[in-house]
Amino acid sequence: MADIIQLLPDNIANQIAAGEVIQRPASAVKELLENAVDAGATEIRLIISDAGKALVQVIDNGKGMSPTDARMAFERHATSKIKQIDDLFRIKTMGFRGEALASVAAVAQVEIKTRRAEDELGTYLEIENSRVVKQEPCAAPAGTSICMKNLFFNVPARRNFLKSNAAELRHIIDEFIRVAMAFPDIFFSLTSNGQEMFHLEKGSLKQRIVQILGNQYNAKLVSVSEETDYMNIYGFVGKPETARKTRGDQYFFVNNRFIKSAYLNHAVNTAFEGMIGKDSFPGYVIYIDLDPAQVDINVHPTKQEIKFEDEKIIYAFVQAAVKHALAQSSIAPSLDFTLNADIQQLDAVNKPFTTEQKDVAVSSSLYKTFTQKNQAHFIEPENKSELRHWKDFFTEPADKPARSSEQKPAPAHDPLDFLLAPKKPQLQVLTDSPLLQLHNTYIIAPTDSGFILIHQQLAHERILYNRYSVAAHGKKMASQQTLFPATLELAPADAALLNDLLPDLQAIGYQLSASGNNNFTITGIPADVLQGNETHAIELLIEQFKHFSSEVTFSRREKLVRCMARQQAIKAGQSLSQKEMFTLAEELFACSNANITPTGNPTFIEYKEDQLDRMFGK
Template sequence: MPDIIQLLPDNIANQIAAGEVIQRPASAVKELLENAVDAGATEIKLIVNDAGKALIQVIDNGKGMSETDARMSFERHATSKIKNIDDLFHIKTMGFRGEALASIAAVSQVELKTKKADESVGSYIEIDNSVVKKQEPVAMEKGTSIAMKNLFFNVPARRNFLKSNASELRHIMDEFIRVAMAFPDIFFSLNSNGQEVFHLESGSLKQRIVQILGNNYNAKMVSVQEKTDYMNIYGFVGKPETAKKTRGDQYFFVNNRFIKSAYLNHAVMGAFQEMIAKDSFPMYALFIDLDPSQVDINVHPTKQEIKFEDEKIVYAFVQSAVKHSLAQFSITPTLDFELDANIQSLDAINKPFTEEKKSSVASSSLYNTFSKKNQAHFIDTKSDLKHWKEFYEPAKEVTINNQQTIDHGPLTIDDRQTDIGALIQLHNTYIAAQTTEGYILIHQQNAHERILYERFADAIAGQPISTQKSLFPVTLELAAADVALMHELLIDLNDLGYHLEAFGNNTFVIQGTPADVPQGNEKQSIEKMLEQYKHFSNDLKYSKREKLLRSIAWQQSIKAGTVLSQKEMKVLVEELFACATPNTTPNGKPTYTEFKKTDLDKMFGR
């Protein structure tokens, strides 16, 4: 039998290798930006068209390459950074494996222009499907310009797996932000379809963070800086009040390389323990510097997952540094607790204790009873404490006439019954209502989420919600990463009663909102909706529209702790049981639970 094992052709081998390195346009952006940083550039410009599918171009003013190096750079595993095995364990550059350009050339059409400072002309190279089509001299300034066009043109199956332009652009922006944040001393810009999205002047780390994440962090960050012989840590963490429902504003860098580490994230979360809600995430941008021999960054194709020689030391150091910084800036709780804002507003706190009030209090029998020894048995229950028994008085009976119980299907309100009867709100969170079989306990936020979700689903399906025009339009400024997300959601938001217009690079004008959104709360409403949407975005099983419906339903729902009037509770209950699925929230949480009278009787031996 003839031999059947053969070597793969170079172009096919390169395409297979490219699958590890270039998974989407953002992957190529990362590699090209890191190459520009390694070239010593002080200015780096990123240009993308069609979310990188049509064009990704990076222009830098770095040291450039010679004609020979320009050609060699596209060979697989061609690198200037590794000469022996020891070099692999002392990596101080962003790129080092010599895979990026070869992989990019295997799945796109590439044009490279590059020139060294000491050479009179540069080199121009054109590559198509790993094959050099043209190489010639070119006049240009020092630096490198590399443009990759028509990504995956020769791998249509891979191209078909790409997401929408808005989604791919967000991934590109994520990679851009990670590199730009690590090097605040370098100018970065991002231009998408002819519009400048980012223009980041060189400056301090704090300035760069604010440029990227928004001005709201400017006065709400705490500096972190600790140095030891083993490692250094520096950067910023957000104050507890900036914590969000999503972990988007969290960045770890090791030797200036962005990494993902659930382990180190746990260390930071531990430092914030009891300072933020359990389902919230603090902002942080933390940089760890340590000997490269103590880190293995070659464990994943993206180099975003690394291994530490002694991860327990790093964990303890990170947590300690963050705790120390929060304590230094008087963020952590102390024994000198501040009064709750609601308590501080009481008359007893904010009004002066006059001599007249002193004498009035001192003359009361309750004051005399507790200001003298062995007088507890003389407490006057007929005067000062005459209302204590009211705490134990039974609540007024409440009824809801139902045609059927939960055993036979969802509870429904009798259409002929116009008066639901008195309802009781417990802990400003639950609504208790009597039924023919016992009583039900409704969670007001869960119930309202279900009501709003079905209302919004109807709106998206063709029954748009009317918009309440803003008397004074509000300007909404978003971080650049959120701008792309907003553009993706604008059409559906319009059906849901939100009327927003783009106004400048990172700004929208809120011209109108649904009637349910109070005037003056428009900006906060949309910001919270975006945060909740990003929170849901981690779940791939939901469509964009489904995530939006759930996000707005959660954002606009009546939160636990809100006091409701009898009329508000009645409307809530009636609307809940008019829903197609009244028993759960969109996320599957129960909206109410039933307590049967027979079970109550058993509890009391009846």
Template structure:
């Protein structure tokens, strides 16, 4: 028998390894920007074409590389950061594994230009499919330019998995913002298809936050700063009135590296307890500094998930720090016993209550009603103006000569009417709400228990589907159009969805950088709720983005879920009746778009068995 195990060729092994590091253009953007920061650059340019599919180029004015280093940096696990295994626990730079450039070179065509300050000429290298095609001297400024062209040109199957330009651009902008936010002392620019999207001057952290997230945050930021021997926490959090329905404006950095941590996010949210509704999310840009020995950043390919040696201490420290900052700036709820100056100047407050005024006040009938009868609800029976007050509350039903009320005749039920149609006519069987989240509806054989949110989600889903494929939804125009400011990534997402949003009843118009004018919303959305509706829609859309659904299906599901009647909302009998009618008119009334049951039926014979009536 011949041997069957063999080593993979280097180019195939590199392509497989690249799949862990470079999943999309945004991953290459992150790695190249971090390399520029590590090189000591003070000015960094990011240039893109077609959301990075055709070109991702990063130009910096950093230290540059020698001719040998320029060639060696594309080898796998070639790094200047690690000499010994212990160095892994003392990492203070962004990149260190030596796999980013090797992975990029395995799945793209790469051009490198670099020069150190002490060199008279620079180095130019062309690499394709991990193979060096050209290396020669070049005139170049101090620093480095790396251009990644035609991502996945040699792996067509993976290129087909890339999303639309708008979707990929959203991920790119996310990565750009995270690096730019972490280093406000550096200048960053982002240009896409010849249009400059960001120009971020060097400045303070607050200036960087406002320049990225919008000027409307300028007066909404609360400084956070606590320094200890073990760790430091500093940055900014938003005032409660700046909270949004989306989570986008939330950033955690550990030793200047962006991380994701639901555990630490919970610490922040708990600090805002009782200041925000459950569906609102505060802004925060928080930096945590602690010794690298207490952090393990080598647990995830993107290094965005890390481990701490003592998370509980970190949780308590962050929660207490934010609470202290909010209290220090008088953001936490307090009771204010100071009178308004304008009230204090009123004569009724500033001047004494004279004896004549006292007599005039105590002589009135209103005063006597409260004091003589010792009760606030006493009514003088001799007052002619109040003699017939009970008539306002009497039922308007026919009254016979004997004076007793007679119930009105039962409503006529036409032949052929369904059981459900008939039960609406019987007020004794009207639907009722249970704990403001379920609707109990009688039927002849028992009753239905309907989940009001899931049922309304099904109704809206089918309504929006019809709007996309048949007739666009009606738009209610706002008397006063609102300006909607979004995070850059959310703005890119809305821009990509504009045609579909307009079909679904939204009248949106771009209005400068990351802002839109909201002139109208779908007819079933309450006036004054325009911004919350769009923010909630974006949040639902981003949560469903991992599902294998096309963008229009995601949009329709997100709108239905966001606009459905929430749990805890009280409904009138008429509203419950309309909901039930519309639910059973749906093509698929028994499940919501996400697969949850909309109602459960209870049969009388099943109830009898539960109460063991048959055993008697």
């Protein structure tokens, strides 16, 4: 019987290895940028075309390569950084696995021009399917230029799994930002389809952060800086008012390498405890420098997940450093035992305490409860006590106007005839009985067979989801013109996402258009959205869309509709009028699947009369 186990051909082995390292154009961008940093470059330019599918080019002014090195760099497991196994635990460079260029060459057509400063001529190489098809001397500036063309040209099945150009561009921008943020002393630029998206001059760390995240952070960053024998922590955290409802601008770097760590993220969140809401997430850019022997960065092909030798120490240091930074900036609460000299000048301190005032104070029963014996648990009858009016401090006057329900958009009053073909509602709320709002969250509505308990936020989410779904898939929603056009300025990554979402947003009633330089103009909003905060609403929508999580894969339009419904739904805690409660109940039971939200949570619970009787033993 013939043997059946055989060695894979090199080209197939390379393509399998490339599957680990090069998953999309952004993967190649990351590897090529890191190589340029390792080459000692002070200027790095990234040029992409067709979201990296047609071209990814990285040009640097680093030390370049000799003709032999240029050819060797594309061999598997070829690296200049590891000569013995111990070197693996002293890695301070970005790339070291020796698979990046080999993986790129296995799934793309590669051209490279490189020259060392001491050489008169450079080297030109063309590589295809891991084979060198041309090598010759050439004129070239000092440094290296690598072109990766037609990614996955020889693996069409892999190419079919790539997302839209806008989605792939966002991934490229993410990888570009992570490298550029780690090295503020290097010039970086990113050009996409001939348009420069980033032009990052050398500067301080804060300047680089503001260049990338936006000018709105300029006055809202708190410096973090702690040095110890074990590790150094430095960087910036955003002030509490910059916290977002979704995980936005959060960056951790260990030895200048971007990492993802839910454990360290928790350390930062706990440092902000009490200063931001439990459903909010702080922004931060934090760098950790420690001995490479204390960390293993070779546990994942992308090197974004790492292991610390003692992660509890790292956690404690990060938490303490952020807390200390917030306290020093007078953001976190702290105790100050020094007496302010201004207090001595206060009128109450300067005035003498007269004998008459003293007699009045001493004769009061309140004074006696603090000075006489056996008074600690003595409480006077309420009608005699001087404290009988204490409740007045905590109750609102009867004539105080009720909380306005205009702060949030109440359910629209137009019938949802376009949601479904006319059909009898599943449940009928009695119109001659008043509805009761409980804890400004639940609505108790009587029916002819018992009553229902409606969760106002979840119910409104179902109503809006049905409304936006119909609009997004055909019948465009009505828009209301804004009084004054609003300008929205976004980071490049968010601008690329919003460009991708424009047709879907316009379908559900938004009127906005790109006005250049990552700016957008808003001239109209959906008819049932309250005016006045259009820019914040779209920023929040983008954040929700970016961090949308579900076990089921949804289309872009479906994700947008779900995010929009969740954002615009009236929230728990908002007071509603009788008319608004009736409208909410009527519109809910006119919906298909009225009993659950799009995510599967119940919108109401029904209590039938016979069920109530059984509960009371009848």
